[in-house]
Amino acid sequence: MADKKMALIATKGTLDWAYPPFILASTAAALGYDVEIFFTFYGLQLLKKNLNLKVSPLGNPGMPMPMAMDKWFPVLGTALPGMESVMTMMMKQKMKSKGVASVEELRSLSLEAGVRMIGCQMTVDLFDFKPNDFIDGVTFGGASTFMGFAGDSDVSLFV
Amino acid sequence: MSNFDQELDARGLNCPLPILRAKKALNDLTGGQVLRIIATDPGSVKDFQAFAKQTGNELLESGETDGEFTFLIKKAG
Numbered sequence: 001m002a003d004k005k006m007a008l009i010a011t012k013g014t015l016d017w018a019y020p021p022f023i024l025a026s027t028a029a030a031l032g033y034d035v036e037i038f039f040t041f042y043g044l045q046l047l048k049k050n051l052n053l054k055v056s057p058l059g060n061p062g063m064p065m066p067m068a069m070d071k072w073f074p075v076l077g078t079a080l081p082g083m084e085s086v087m088t089m090m091m092k093q094k095m096k097s098k099g100v101a102s103v104e105e106l107r108s109l110s111l112e113a114g115v116r117m118i119g120c121q122m123t124v125d126l127f128d129f130k131p132n133d134f135i136d137g138v139t140f141g142g143a144s145t146f147m148g149f150a151g152d153s154d155v156s157l158f159v
Numbered sequence: 160m161s162n163f164d165q166e167l168d169a170r171g172l173n174c175p176l177p178i179l180r181a182k183k184a185l186n187d188l189t190g191g192q193v194l195r196i197i198a199t200d201p202g203s204v205k206d207f208q209a210f211a212k213q214t215g216n217e218l219l220e221s222g223e224t225d226g227e228f229t230f231l232i233k234k235a236g
Contacts (some may be wrong), residue, residue, distance in 0.1 A: 027175040030182035031213045099200070101174040109179055 009158045013045030015053040015088060015103065016063075020159045021046070022106035026104040028155070029113035036153075037110075040120035044127075044159075047119055047134045051103055052094055054088045071121045072149055073099035111137055161231055163195035163222060164188060167195045170199045170227065178210055182231065185216060193219065198228045207232070217232030 008027045010021040021043075023037045038046050046053075057063050057070075057078040064070065065087075076081070095102070101109075111117070121140040123129075131140075150156050167184045169177035177198045184194050196207070204221060207230045211218035220231040 023175050027177055030179050032171065032177075091181075099171045099176070101173070101176050113179075113182075 001017055003034075004032065004155075005034045005149070005153035006036075006155040006157075007146065007153040008156075009146065010037055010039045010046055011041050011159065012042035012052065013042030015055040015091060017159065018046050018051075018103040019106070020058075020105070021102060022110055023159070025115045026110040026113055028107055029110065029115050033064045033155075035113075035115040036118060036146075037115060038118045038120065038150075039123075041123050043117055044123050044129065044134075046103070046107070047117060047138050049133060049135050051090075053089045053103060054084050056084045057087050058083070068130075107135075111135075116120075162193065163231060164192040164199070166195045167202070168197055170197055172198065173200050174202050174206065178206055181207070181230075182214075183209070183236050185232065188234045189217065190234050192220060192234050194232045196230045196232065198230070201228070201230055202231075 006024070008025060012018075012122050021037055025037055028035050045051075055063070059078075061075075062071070065073065070138050089098060092102075117138045119134060120138045123143055124131075124140060165184060165188060167180055169180055172180070177196065177200055181194065181196050184196075185208040188194060197222075204223075207218060207221065207229040210216070211232060217235070218230060219233050220229070222229050
């Protein structure tokens with residue numbers, strides 16, 4: 001079991017999409033996998049020291065809304081200013097009430113379990129991010145760095 | 160109920176926390192010792208089976224009473 005490897009690519013920077021990579025990474029590490037995650041484009045938001053992740057009902061018809069709002073609330077209403085913050089707050093409350101870990105918690109559990117996190121250097125340059133914006137323990141590299149690990153991994157997923 | 164060496168209360172926690180906490184607790188045990196876990200996440204039943212299968216730690220018992228799931232896992236020696 002010690003030899004199994006999982007390679008993930010995390011490309012999304014919203015609260016909801018932060019969960020799959022960190023849940024899979026922390027769990028795989030607990031099962032004995034050697035895990036590496038490559039964070040690229042909006043996925044790099046998941047490595048920021050201060051996470052300010054949001055979830056948006058805009059353009060997301062699959063998102064269940066409180067009070068069955070998705071049934072009667074006009075789609076255009078999801079574009080109203082403040083909707084994103086309200087939905088993010090409600091989502092966080094719901095997660096807490098259901099015993100779902102926070103993204104911060106899953107991220108630190110992943111790091112603790114030895115998951116390696118690689119930030120895409122090109123994205124850092126593209127968006128003028130500062131090295132100081134990111135948590136400790138992140139290394140930076142490119143596609144070749146990812147392939148170096150993914151090439152002989154047992155599980156490889158693009159999230 | 161069989162004997163156990165340590166107990167983990169994972170009630171109210173959702174996936175994947177019961178597994179992650181159990182893994183941590185097992186790290187503190189020595190081979191052959193038994194961890195008892197109490198959880199309320201219905202998904203944990205399948206998850207602990209899969210965990211045991213993949214890690215080599217043996218799932219000795221798995222049961223449910225009043226919406227609470229209990230597991231006995233023996234750490235691989």
